[in-house]
Amino acid sequence: xxxxxxxxxxxxxxxxxxxxxxxxxxxxxxxxxxxxxxxxxxxxxxxxxxxxxxxxxxxxxxxxxxxxxxxxxxxxxxxxxxxxxxxxxxxxxxxxxxxxxxxxxxxxxxxxxxxxxxxxxxxxxxxxxxxxxxxxxxxxxxxxxxxxxxxxxxxxxxxxxxxxxxxxxxxxxxxxxxxxxxxxxxxxxxxxxxxxxxxxxxxxxxxxxxxxxxxxxxxxxxxxxxxxxxxxxxxxxxxxxxxxxxxxxxxxxxxxxxxxxxxxxxxxxxxxxxxxxxxxxxxxxxxxxxxxxxxxxxxxxxxxxxxxxxxxxxxx
Amino acid sequence: xxxxxxxxxxxxxxxxxxxxxxxxxxxxxxxxxxxxxxxxxxxxxxxxxxxxxxxxxxxxxxxxxxxxxxxxxxxxxxxxxxxxxxxxxxxxxxxxxxxxxxxxxxxxxxxxxxxxxxxxxxxxxxxxxxxxxxxxxxxxxxxxxxxxxxxxxxxxxxxxxxxxxxxxxxxxxxxxxxxxxxxxxxxxxxxxxxxxxxxxxxxxxxxxxxxxxxxxxxxxxxxxxxxxxxxxxxxxxxxxxxxxxxxxxxxxxxxxxxxxxxxxxxxxxxxxxxxxxxxxxxxxxxxxxxxxxxxxxxxxxxxxxxxxxxxxxxxx
DNA sequence: TCAAAAGTGTTATCCTTACACCCATGT
DNA sequence: ACATGGGTGTAAGGATAACACTTTTGA
Numbered sequence: 001x002x003x004x005x006x007x008x009x010x011x012x013x014x015x016x017x018x019x020x021x022x023x024x025x026x027x028x029x030x031x032x033x034x035x036x037x038x039x040x041x042x043x044x045x046x047x048x049x050x051x052x053x054x055x056x057x058x059x060x061x062x063x064x065x066x067x068x069x070x071x072x073x074x075x076x077x078x079x080x081x082x083x084x085x086x087x088x089x090x091x092x093x094x095x096x097x098x099x100x101x102x103x104x105x106x107x108x109x110x111x112x113x114x115x116x117x118x119x120x121x122x123x124x125x126x127x128x129x130x131x132x133x134x135x136x137x138x139x140x141x142x143x144x145x146x147x148x149x150x151x152x153x154x155x156x157x158x159x160x161x162x163x164x165x166x167x168x169x170x171x172x173x174x175x176x177x178x179x180x181x182x183x184x185x186x187x188x189x190x191x192x193x194x195x196x197x198x199x200x201x202x203x204x205x206x207x208x209x210x211x212x213x214x215x216x217x218x219x220x221x222x223x224x225x226x227x228x229x230x231x232x233x234x235x236x237x238x239x240x241x242x243x244x245x246x247x248x249x250x251x252x253x254x255x256x257x258x259x260x261x262x263x264x265x266x267x268x269x270x271x272x273x274x275x276x277x278x279x280x281x282x283x284x285x286x287x288x289x290x291x292x293x294x295x296x297x298x299x300x301x302x303x304x305x306x307x308x309x310x311x312x313x314x315x316x
Numbered sequence: 317x318x319x320x321x322x323x324x325x326x327x328x329x330x331x332x333x334x335x336x337x338x339x340x341x342x343x344x345x346x347x348x349x350x351x352x353x354x355x356x357x358x359x360x361x362x363x364x365x366x367x368x369x370x371x372x373x374x375x376x377x378x379x380x381x382x383x384x385x386x387x388x389x390x391x392x393x394x395x396x397x398x399x400x401x402x403x404x405x406x407x408x409x410x411x412x413x414x415x416x417x418x419x420x421x422x423x424x425x426x427x428x429x430x431x432x433x434x435x436x437x438x439x440x441x442x443x444x445x446x447x448x449x450x451x452x453x454x455x456x457x458x459x460x461x462x463x464x465x466x467x468x469x470x471x472x473x474x475x476x477x478x479x480x481x482x483x484x485x486x487x488x489x490x491x492x493x494x495x496x497x498x499x500x501x502x503x504x505x506x507x508x509x510x511x512x513x514x515x516x517x518x519x520x521x522x523x524x525x526x527x528x529x530x531x532x533x534x535x536x537x538x539x540x541x542x543x544x545x546x547x548x549x550x551x552x553x554x555x556x557x558x559x560x561x562x563x564x565x566x567x568x569x570x571x572x573x574x575x576x577x578x579x580x581x582x583x584x585x586x587x588x589x590x591x592x593x594x595x596x597x598x599x600x601x602x603x604x605x606x607x608x609x610x611x612x613x614x615x616x617x618x619x620x621x622x623x624x625x626x627x628x629x630x631x632x
Numbered sequence: 633t634c635a636a637a638a639g640t641g642t643t644a645t646c647c648t649t650a651c652a653c654c655c656a657t658g659t
Numbered sequence: 660a661c662a663t664g665g666g667t668g669t670a671a672g673g674a675t676a677a678c679a680c681t682t683t684t685g686a
Contacts, residue, residue, distance in 0.1 A: 012360070014328050014393070014406055044328070044393070051393045051406075075391040075408050077330070077360065077367045090330055090406060092391050247664070265649065267666075288664030289656035563637075581676065583639075604637030605683035639682070646675080655666070 012077070014044035016055050017093040017215075019073065019222030020065065022100035022111065023239045026251040029100055029111040030219060031063070036112045039215045044092070055094050062107040068238035069097040071229075073221050076214070095222045097238040114223060115258070116209045117216055120162075121174055121223075123259045127163070133206035134186065135164060141184035171258050172227050178220040181207065189216060227257055234275050237296040245283050245291035246270065328393070330360035332371050333409040333531075335389065335538030336381065338416035338427065339555045342567040345416055345427040346535060347379070352428045355531045360408070371410050378423040384554035385413040387545075389537050392530070411538045413554040430539060431574070432525045433532055436478075437490055437539075439575045443479070449522035450502065451480060457500035487574050488543050494536040497523065505532060543573055550591050553612040561599050561607035562586065 018040050020031040033040050042058050044051070052070060059067050073093040100111050115122040119130045135158075142154035161177045163169040182190045188210035210216060230236050236252055250266050270276060277297050282290040334356050336347040349356050358374050360367065368386060375383050389409040416427050431438040435446045451474075458470035477493045479485040498506045504526035526532060546552050552568055566582050586592060593613050598606040 012328065012330050014330075051391065054393075072390060074388060075367065077370075077408075090408075092406075245665090262649070263665090264651095264667075269648095284657090287658055287662080289658095289666085291665060561638090578676065579637095580639075580641095580678095585675095600684085603635080603685055605639080605685095607638060633686100635684105635686085637682100637684085639680105641680080642678085644675100644677075646673105648671105648673080650671075651669085653666105653668085655664105657663085657665100659660100659662085 012088045012090050015041050015089055015091045016044050016051070016058060017041040017091050017218060018055060018059060018096055019093065019219055020059065020063075020067075020096045020098055021114075021222070021226065021239070022098050023252045023255050024100040024111070026248075026255050028114045028255045030114045030117075030222075031065075031109050032112050033107075033109045034212065036110060037210065037215075038212045039218060040107075040109055041091070051092060052094075055096070059096065063109060065098045065101055067096050067098055069235050071095045071225065073218070073225060076218075093218050093221065095225055097226075097235060099239065099241070114219065117211065117219060118174065118178070118223070119206065119208050120177070121171070121258050123169060123171070124254050125260075127169075130206035131162065134162065134181065137186045138162070138180070138184055141186070169259070172224055174227065175217070175220045175224045178217060182217075187216075189214070223256075230256055234296075237275075240296065243279050243281070243293045243295050245293060246276075247291060249276075249294070328404045328406050331357050331405055331407045332360050332367070332374060333357040333407050333534060334371060334375060334412055335409065335535055336375065336379075336383075336412045336414055337430075337538070337542065337555070338414050339568045339571050340416040340427070342564075342571050344430045344539075344571045346430045346433075346538075347381075347425050348428050349423075349425050350528065352426060353526065353531075354528045355534060356423075356425055357407070367408060368410075371412070375412065379417075379425060381414045381417055383412050383414055385551050387411045387541070389534070389541060392534075409534050409537065411541055413542075413551060415555065415557070428525075430535065433527065433535060434490065434494070434539070435522065435524050436493070437487070437574050439485060439487070440570050441576075443485075446522035447478065450478065450497065453502045454478070454496070454500055457502070485575070488540055490543065491533070491536045491540045494533060498533075503532075505530070539572075546572055550612075553591075556612065559595050559597070559609045559611050561609060562592075563607060565592075565610070 018031070020040065022029050022031075031040055032038060040059075040062070042062070044054055045058075051072070055070060056067055059065060071094065073095050075090060075092045077088070077090040120128055120134055122128050138158040139155075142151055142158060145151055145154070157180060159165045159167050161170075161173055161180055178187070181187045185191065186207050188207065208216075211219070226235075230253060236249065236256070239252055239256075240249060246267050247263075249270065250261055250263065253266070254261050275297060276294040279293045279295050281293045283293050284290050334347070336356065338345050338347075347356055348354060356375075356378070358378070360370055361374075367388070371386065372383055375381060387410065389411050391406060391408045393404070393406040436444055436450055438444050454474040455471075458467055458474060461467055461470070473496060475481045476483050477486075477489055477496055494503070497503045501507065502523050504523065524532075527535070542551075546569060552565065552572070555568055555572075556565060562583050563579075565586065566577055566579065569582070570577050591613060592610040595609045595611050597609045599609050600606050
């Protein structure tokens, strides 16, 4: 983080924060630093032509990762950020897609599965067990107010967001869920003000690994954006190797969306949109009938990038 | 704009830029300054708790407008911005919805219809005549390259974005259209580097009123965001008076989307979602059968804000 | 009577989702 | 044989778009 002092009334320091995502062996991973409790960040240098190129240059120099798709997430400038000493820093956050690599260079960073930070978000094999504990916590929080209307409101929000009482699970609402848990005091980061020392240690397992400042919130923002994006924009391919089977592609989508996908429909949708083409080769792996290998048709991308793409949502 | 000088290597000045939108008499309008060639902007003050509140405070103090829905658009920091003297300024742009008012206070600002800046975007009463001129300009540009593949690519992009050759018109692609016109040199702003003096005067009518720097681009970003948003989020009501007829509501949506809407389906969709309730009164205006007056049900909003809303798209 | 807008009912179409089933390979 | 994954066909359901038509007012 940048620690220089603002010199004039209007001048501030500008930081870039990156949510760098890769999918390895069907698991979504994010690049972290500092004991896997922080997102990589660095000062914005005047030399750069633009913010985007600034981020690119910085990431590629530090990590030597081939950065594919990049998209701006959000700009924060808070004293309401958790840091106590909070300088006046503007943080511009970015989402970047790449492929996992040892992260060479002088940079000390490591990949970590993103569901370690949001264990309640992985619905690929059904509703995860952590939901139960959160349900109890949220119920307690909902009761913990005098106002009758407020109680109803809290229960209602919790039900909609977490899929209680026959509400559908909507994977795109990850940020709203995180904020509800934060509001309910179930997230370690929310307790920093009160008991900063204890927070990390005493956090229950169900609420996931914590991060510094509001980094977990930024991560949630990135995941939400990505989960929304894959439904109408073919960015998944940025996370895939050059050739792949359709099941590998499906597993990648499932990893990101955190929910199962209907196989036959998924295949039809992909092929019908002409986003991929057969390489002619077969893959012998994964005990079963050999699968055709496909490659992404970059050519269509240019055109389709404008129009948009669809991926099937629901599954078994 | 902020003109202070950066003092340290990492420090920059931060500006807020606002796209303030209102809909009056069925026409979408945007607040402008400087001979209606600039969006209102101002320095970000350290005193503010957050960017959002900074923008709110600043807008309400300067213009005395009741600012409703506010959403961050994008953060720029370019030397590639058109300004030659370009200091290192970070510009954080916002979209804000309000109702048109004289804009009191010491601020000199005026409302202007946004289709003055994008005449080709108004398809409410069919394809606007300006499209013809743009079509010729784009065709000329497409031919103006040696590379055969590039020629095809240019024609293809122009057709997709502007609805040539049986392509559907997609109103959300306003930013992409603007950028294509910019790339083709058909936009006054694009000529600033070459012949800065002539640009404004010589611009053909079809390409709309120009703005300073990249303000027209920012405006396009705001419109695009709003056009996308109204389809799944009930923000239209921020632009409506307290009570309104369903046709007024429809006209408002049409103004924003720049395309006609199917009346019967629109009504059903609105009522079925329980977003509005009858006031019991009738409106006698607009020569015809009196229309029921409705009011927005703020109560549902809270819940629905999470889930999302749909508005019908196409029309006659 | 006609124009203009408010409304209602119904049908056609398409897209999404789901179900059922067969194929090819390794153990 | 059977488990695992690959792959195809088709039907049910719901949402969207379109069409046709009635109602109520003012000029």
